[in-house]
Amino acid sequence: MADKTPTRRDEKTPQAEKPSARSEIADFISQVGAMTAGKKASGPGRGRLLFALDATMSRQPTWDLACQLQAEMFETVAKTGGLDVQLIFFRGFGECQASKWVRDARALADLMTGIDCRGGHTQISKVLSHARNEHKKEKINAVVYVGDAMEEDIDKLAQKAGELGLLHCPIFLFQEGHDRTAETAFREFARLTKGAYARFDSSAPHELAALLRAVAAYASGGREALKLQKSSGAQKLLEQLR
Secondary structure, eight states: OOOOSOOOOOSOOOOOOOOOOHHHHHHHHHHHHHHHTTSOSSSTTOEEEEEEEEOBGGGGGGHHHHHHHHHHHHHHHHHHOSEEEEEEEEETTTEEEEOOOBSOTHHHHHHHTTOOOBOOOOOHHHHHHHHHHHHHHSOOSEEEEEESOOOSOHHHHHHHHHHHHHTTOOEEEEEESOOHHHHHHHHHHHHHHTOEEEEEOTTOHHHHHHHHHHHHHHHHHOHHHHHHOOOHHHHHHHHHOO
């Protein structure tokens, strides 16, 4: 395992890679929509996506942008159908809240606009425990986690991630910035759950948008949904899935 000593959050973010082209994203959305259009709107066969957010103060500078991108993903989910979504976020002194599971993903976009960032440490342990408990009630097809830091015991979190891996519940971790401790931990959680890891940057917002839509497609349509797309973001995830 990696060094357990937390590092300070990065104050500067190096220049990101070239963002995905708008045409690629639009094409991917179109193909995913065509693939899932025939799915039933309720009953067996619906996918479930748990969306987890770090809402601590270090993310405040890019929070509005993140809300916009994640709202776009929820909008895409609502259009494709066949997917139930739950939002969970942590912030402040021990605050961690989860919404109800919803079929109208637009409701989550509205919920996000009312969330503001507050100072505090990461609470990834609570997110993993919540995911495990929810998965035992009913299968979760994918967990998305978006954050920029990791301030907890990596070994203990890896144990919980491993439990999710045994339950066949993959985690897709998207890191903002270049905190090395966070990257080490996120990559390990992705490996243990047979999920995927990717880094994004606020200067390349469409890269995160493509990645989020790719996971939404995976949750509703599995690996076949990712194989239909052409965006570089979704291809990165497909290459990591086992």
